[in-house]
Amino acid sequence: MANNINGLDHAVIAVRDLTIADAAFHRLGFTLTPRGEHPEWGTANHCIMFRQDYIALQAAVGAGEVADELRAFTDAHEGLHGISLGTDNGAAVIERLQSLGLDVPLPRSLSRRIDTDQGQATLMFSETLLPMEATPGIHTRVTQHITAERERFPDWLVHPNGAIGIASVTAIVAEPVELTAAWDLVLGPHRAVITDDTVTLHTGRGLIFLSKPDDLTQLHPEAELDELPPAPALVALAVLVADTDRAAQWLTHNDVEFSRDREGTIRIPPSEACGVHLEMVKG
Incomplete structure (x- = not known):
């Protein structure tokens, strides 16, 4: 790296x-x-x-x-x-x-x-x-x-929900594309990938997403935009789990509020995770 x-x-x-x-x-x-x-x-x-x-x-x-x-x-x-x-x-x-x-x-x-x-x-x-x-x-x-x-x-x-690592973190910023040169200096050339107005930073282990506040729901569909802190701010964390069904069973057993999409990704609201939009994705 x-x-x-x-x-x-x-x-x-x-x-x-x-x-x-x-x-x-x-x-x-x-x-x-x-x-x-x-x-x-x-x-x-x-x-x-x-x-x-x-x-x-x-x-x-x-x-x-x-x-x-x-x-x-x-x-x-x-x-x-x-x-x-x-x-x-x-x-x-x-x-x-x-x-x-x-x-x-x-x-x-x-x-x-x-x-x-x-x-x-x-x-x-x-x-x-x-x-x-x-x-x-x-x-x-x-x-x-x-x-x-x-x-x-x-x-x-060993985690009961089967967690095995960090997949990504997401930050909201005013102008993601304008920040790519600075991050490429730190992480190395071409580590910042632009998709429309969203930037994906490839760190070598784990991803960092930079998003405009109004575009956050494209990455995290259930994020409550009116409850976000002012930009710039880190707002979301995705964790890799071995089995999303197993993770969902644990959350259900403990009466945790969450939702799932058709790919199985689990989304947990900030009220359940100390202010973090927490996701669990298949590792």
């Missing part, structure tokens, strides 16, 4: 209360990790782990710049707050992006303390927040997992 970026690493859902969010996503059929703490950021999370990517439910719990940012976000609404692109060499990514003329800061160390069956573990990461002009419309970090071997216990990868 260009610029040492491997693809979509994780998506962050900002929530006000981790206990409530944990219960909501358990009800949707996801297995969540124990609570982890980021002392450098003043935040905490539960993660939904897949083999190559994951979803983080994140909340502000203390003092810190990132915690303040999350609080400002959740004062308005819960929902998708940002994404992270994965790499095996964060320093190389930054050096490459800087050589392309982007004002990208040096990577910073981040830790997450988490309780496991083997005791407390400290997971280490290298994180860099990209400037908005680099990935316009989407709050984006680059993440290198320093202790990747400690992050995926087998039990964490």
Whole structure:
């Protein structure tokens, strides 16, 4: 992959209360990790782990710049707050992006303390927040997992709904086509594909869709346009599942509101998923 970026690493859902969010996503059929703490950021999370990517439910719990940012976000609404692109060499990514003329800061160390069956573990990461002009419309970090071997216990990868990974995230922006040059700089040439006024970004693992607000229902037919946050904003997340029938059975058992189309895609409203338009698609 260009610029040492491997693809979509994780998506962050900002929530006000981790206990409530944990219960909501358990009800949707996801297995969540124990609570982890980021002392450098003043935040905490539960993660939904897949083999190559994951979803983080994140909340502000203390003092810190990132915690303040999350609080400002959740004062308005819960929902998708940002994404992270994965790499095996964060320093190389930054050096490459800087050589392309982007004002990208040096990577910073981040830790997450988490309780496991083997005791407390400290997971280490290298994180860099990209400037908005680099990935316009989407709050984006680059993440290198320093202790990747400690992050995926087998039990964490088994989800009752059969989820196996992230398929895509969708953002609403004013003019998607105008953003393609910036994203191609970060992801590599020709990674942005234009279809009418919608842009598909091929990250190498997972897709990013950029849509005008009024065009969102072309991608997500049941999205409530009058309930969308102001653009730019991340609004939808699609998860790959092994069997959509199995996922539907779990949701029905738990009295979750959802719909299905003729291809079997499951659509869950934001009221059931902490402000996210959540879809489950055949993996």
